[in-house]
Amino acid sequence: MRLTNYSDYALRSLIYLAVKPEPQTLANISDIARSYDISKSHLTKIIHQLGQLGYIDSVRGKNGGIRLARAPKDINLGVLIKQIEPDFALVECFATKVPSNDDSNDDSTDDGTNHDTTYDNSHDEAKTPGLPLTLIDELAVTENNTKLGCVISPVCQLKGVFFEALTAFINVLEGYTLADIINNEDELRFLLS
Structure with missing residues (x-):
């Protein structure tokens, strides 16, 4: 990172x-x-x-x-970094959801979506509040029907490891002012x- x-x-x-x-x-x-x-x-x-x-x-x-x-x-250093860092995507199967400046103190956007972190690993959902990041669903496609992520994404164990590491990184920053x-x-x- x-x-x-x-x-x-x-x-x-x-x-x-x-x-x-x-x-x-x-x-x-x-x-x-x-x-x-x-x-x-x-x-x-x-x-x-x-x-x-x-x-x-x-x-x-x-x-x-x-x-x-x-x-x-x-x-708080972690809060600041989450507000100003544009991209936490360590690998292509990560998608960031960074709040705009107008809603930085609010956990939801105008469309009602939440900024809590979620990732799908064998369909067991885990949430880490505040991390502006999610793992892309292996079935996700773009507007022009291009598949996102790599071919092993549906069974990949590595993305969970990277997600855990990134969460630890943010948690350490949040421990300091x-x-x-x-x-x-x-x-x-x-x-x-």
Whole structure:
């Protein structure tokens, strides 16, 4: 499993904002981009989404900027990653169901479907709440009648192993908050200045 640069930069941005000497002081995207030597334009999109999700407050205007909207102890890493990572499909028989920004705090979509994880392994259903992922039914087809998944999907034991591993990965992330990863604040602040 590899997280995208998008998730990496989102986490780095939150770390930057969390270790500022005065947390309520506004920062700007240019400072964050310069501190990490990353693209300002790419970071702008990330900061915008973090604002939409309620992790960052932005103040417009000449003296505007950004700051954390929540205390670091209230920012769960697993929840954040599930909200911003676009794809958890480790293999082709995985299908992701990622909630849009509008329904990130709601477990259902406009069509009433639930974001709970389900997978079909010998028709015994197992659910892992919150993981935005499902295993594709071996009989699933696309709109143009193309079969999804590989030929052994109906009897494959490997997809369950991958699903269990991914679930463990997410569960570990959900055990930590932003506060847990900035307990060396002084060292981080020094390196980011």
